[in-house]
Amino acid sequence: MLAGISDNANASATSRLRVVIEQVRAALENRTESGEEALEDALQLARDEATRLDAVGKEAERLGMPATPDEALKLIAVPEAIQVVAAGQRKAWDYILEAATSGDATWCDDALELVGACDEALSEIEDVVNDITALFEDGEDYLDDPCGDEGF
């Protein structure tokens, strides 16, 4: 059953995606009563995740506003790349929906490829953010005071 997956606070978003993909695939390949139930759970989870990921994408879009008047200092690519990954994860859930509603398990293959790409892209973005952050660490207590005096 998928309910256990969605309730697991320790599961990462991508590991949850992978587990659901495999459950949907198994349900499609061996249509049983419990399989049908699993598909229904997957549909609900996919809808919930789509809503959540849309919200993350919108936050990233707002973050994409120019940070400073100096165009050399605008952190544009980072927010945009985050938007792309949020959209990618959402698309993976769309594929799961497609698989569950159409009964075509090949959508699971597309979903898995996309999940892997999202994982990899997140790591790349994280590396970039870490590298830029390192520029600010000289003599500054960045991690303890990320808001500075202005606050959020």
Add this chain to the structure above:
Amino acid sequence: MALAVIFGHLQNVNDNFQNERALNNVPSMDGRSKAFLRAATSGYDRALNASNPQNNGFNRDESLRINSVLHRDIHTVTAAMKDGRVSPAERKTIKRQLHQARALIAKLREQ
């Protein structure tokens, strides 16, 4: 190359979702800033075009271009820091943006 793969999947439903939507939603942005944003995202647009099956799938050069757009943030900030062009207020702004970026990455990872 991961972003290129994602773009390939997004292409059918979300052409251009980066560029024009972002620009339209920021009416206060001046022309110079919009021009820079267009330039920064042009790599993504090219990747979208390159991922068109009629163009024989992904083009390695386009995928590399996407990564260079992402990493340009590092290079431009590094250069500006070295040149002493970053004021204390700007440092604060960038730090806040980095912190928010980390928070968003955490939301996508949910770990």
